[in-house]
Amino acid sequence: MATRIYVPKDATALSLGADEVAAAIAAAASSHTLVRNGSRGMLWLEPLVEVETPAGRVGYGPVAAGDVPGVLAAIANEGAHPLCIGLVEEHPYLKSQQRLTFARVGVVDPASVSDYLAHGGYEGLQKALAMAPAEVVKTVTDSGLRGRGGAAFPTGIKWKTVHDQLAPQKYVTCNADEGDSGTFADRMLMEGDPLTLIEGMTIAAVAVGATQGYIYCRVEYPEAIAALRTAIAAANAAGYLGANLCGSGKQFDLDVRVAAGAYICGEETSMLESLEGKRGEVRVRPPLPAIKGLFGCPTVVNNVISLASVPVILAKGAEHYKNFGVGRSMGTLPLQLAGNLKRGGLVERAFGVTLRELLYDYGGGSVSGRPLKAVQVGGPLGAYVPVAHFDTPIDYEAFAAVGALVGHGGIVAFDDSADMAQLARYAFEFCAVESCGKCTPCRIGSTRGANVIDGMLAGDRPDEQRRLLDDLCETMIQGSLCGLGGMTPFPVQSALKHFPEDFAPRRRH
Amino acid sequence: MQGDSHVSSAEAHEQAAVESAIERFGQQPGPLLVVLHGVQDALGYIPPTGIPRIAAALNLSRAEVHGVVTFYHYFRTHPPGRHVVQVCRAEACQARGGAALEAHAKARLGIDFHETTADGATTLEAVYCLGNCATGPAVRIDGRLHSAVTPARFDALVAGQEAK
Known part of the structure; x- marks a missing residue:
């Protein structure tokens, strides 16, 4: 019987060479049935090749096209291979998840x-x-x-x-x-x-x-x-x-x-x-x-x-x-671990899991090896959360209580080399690029915000600029038509609050 | 060798692409974006000369069509270079060295974002998230997504494209 081999067609897997791996497998072993599945969400292991066995699906990753002959030999002889991760669903990263929405992602053939x-x-x-x-x-x-x-x-x-x-x-x-x-x-x-x-x-x-x-x-x-x-x-x-x-x-x-x-x-x-x-x-x-x-x-x-x-x-x-979840945050949330983490990927858990568990137990800490400094949760309009708040559970109300938002569940980790003033400036810059232009606080406030931060960093009347910045953030929050202008101040204010030292005037180089 | 016949054949090609997109997509509800995508898929850009024709066919004003074309970052009104390089500027890529890559890409190609190299080989575009946020910095070159693009890898990828 033909063995079923799975090679993801997920965009991240493709960006790491999954098509080349699939082509190498097809060329080497015509007796196998090749399925192009989605990703299991263990993105540091992509391309993750899976083989169906009587015990379950066994994974190999990350596989490069050049590894294919060795992996196929290991599959044929049921032998050991350095890239083998064993039964995929027994991997602690997956096994501890509560996959409801993502139950079939990475498992099925998406076209069938x-x-x-x-x-x-x-x-x-x-x-x-x-x-x-x-x-x-x-x-x-x-x-x-x-x-x-x-x-x-x-x-x-x-x-x-x-x-x-x-x-x-x-x-x-x-x-x-x-x-x-x-x-x-x-x-x-x-x-x-x-x-x-x-x-x-x-x-x-x-x-x-x-x-x-x-x-x-x-x-x-x-x-x-x-x-x-x-x-x-x-x-x-x-x-x-x-x-x-x-x-x-x-x-x-x-x-x-x-x-x-x-x-x-x-x-x-x-x-x-x-x-x-x-x-x-x-x-x-x-x-x-x-x-x-x-x-x-x-x-x-x-x-x-x-x-x-x-x-x-x-x-x-x-x-x-x-019955999954906590308080008024019911069910599960597919969380996305991104940025400077060793093991980035998708983790679906019931609400209530803490940031710390996500960043260290799943994410494995920073990929750079330096200590984490902050995470941005909920996209470019989400607050920067400092290490002191890493024990906050993923829960809409608990996040609101520390001035942050869960948003779409994206978590971007930064190590201690991150420049929070530049990230705050980027929030305004992004808003200026993406503003639809319909309301003034967003259209003009975003460009002014970047200018004011430039002024602070240049040491041009920093205290006055700071007052201007606070006032501008308030105007945007209260006066914008939608969340783009109304929430762009959140990353800025959180950076100012938790990392004021990053906004000190800088010496010109 | 840019005689009149060459120019007119280029214009004919543009016109044909515009007519084809109107014909294929013009009957859909709220069709303008679908038609514009059809034109850009065929030509790589939306020729300004096509705007009056699209407006007439969809019963819109030229201002409305122009307004839509210029509102969306994706639509362009001039031909891009032979290769399009998109560099992600968003936070998750910044957390993995995106800012340094952005500076390197501009220096390597000698152009800023939204510009094309003088030899017409490469257009550099900024993009705000490619959804490839766990393995950045991310770059898309002519539709092909790449992960973990260091400056050295960027040079290798661009050199590979230019050789094509």
Whole structure:
């Protein structure tokens, strides 16, 4: 029997040579069945080659094309190999995780509906189709799921608003404009298990009465776009999308729309403008998108991970999901360990895991070998968290209490060589590049903010500049139309608060 | 050898790409971004001469189309170099040496971001996150993503492209 060998097609694996490894395996051993899976999320081991054995899947990584003959020989003789990590699912990094949303990522063939079904796929949709739409909405509400894009708004409440609207046309849209630095959970899910996202959107459509869906995906993610399109075609062919969903008589069509490199389009109203073919300028709310969204129709706008968490909630019940987590942060969160860490990757855990566990037990500390200085959690608009707060649990409310945010769960680690004043300046610079220009605090405040920090560092009336900076941050927080201008001060203020010494005037070189 | 026939054939090529994108994507709801992607996928840029035609076909004003083309960082109105090098500037790459790589890339190519080398070989672009944040600094060259790009590796990758 042909041995099944898995070589990931995940973008990070490709960036480390996975295609060359797959080609070398195909050339050397035509008797093997080669599957291009997603990544398990142990990114320092990519390309991680897996081989199916009676005991389970055995991994080798990181494999270079030149290692392939040796690895194949070890597989054939069941012999030892220095790159062998043993049974992949027994690896402590994976074994200690609680994978609900990411249960199939890295496991299945992302292009195959039958593989998806064999791993519990579409159980959630089958249950949803047997329920009244309002019951589906209630299940999602009862699960405690909150928006995983960053705003943490209860998903079920959004759905209920759309469900309650009387309208001839409704939409389900997925915000896959994952522009935050240090985040790649959306990408990994779309590349590794796109059918889970498709199923989640289909359940949303059934629940609210929508017949058309769009996935708005970043142009920077060509591998994800290709995986989504392949999976949508497969779902259509198998009757899981289209005019007659699973024989229910219900319709749901789904298309991928490609973004065009504007960070602001991750803001939901800006994304809707962009989907309508316009400049991605933020809309003034009200009306809410749930009432007047895409083309003026009631619209669900959810992040990839929110939607991809819905199938397991329907399949296993709201109680099952809710029993993970702490306080008002229920369920699990796929966390992304990024930046200066030895073992970066994806860790899905119930809320309540601490930053310290993530950074040291999983991440292994800094890759540079120097002590960590700070982490930025929740993307470029998230606060810098100092070492003193590393025992904070991942919990929306606990993070808010220390002036930080969980956001989309991206954690970027910096060692002690990080210059916090330059990082604060970069926050303003990024805001200036990405501002949509509609409101003044963001459009002008961002450029002024960078100038003021330059003044402080140059020793030009630093105390006066500091007062200006505090005032500017307050103006942006209070006066901006959306989170870009309104949250850009968070990394700046946290850097000023925890690392004031980095803002001292510098000698000119 | 840039005679009139050459210029007009280039213009004809641009026009054909614009017409094809309108034909293929113009009927979708809210079609403008989809059409613009179609044009840029075919040509590598959106020719300014195509804007009035796109506006007319989609029942928009020229100002609206121009406004959209210039709003989005991804769309460009001039042909890029033969190779496009995107360097990630975001925090996760900065945490692994991204700022030094950015400075090196500019010095090596002798250009700033959004510029093309004088020989037309390479366009350098800034990008704010490629979603490759655990193994940075990240660079994408002509669609191919790379991890852990040190200055030395950058030179090797660029030299490899230029040789093509």
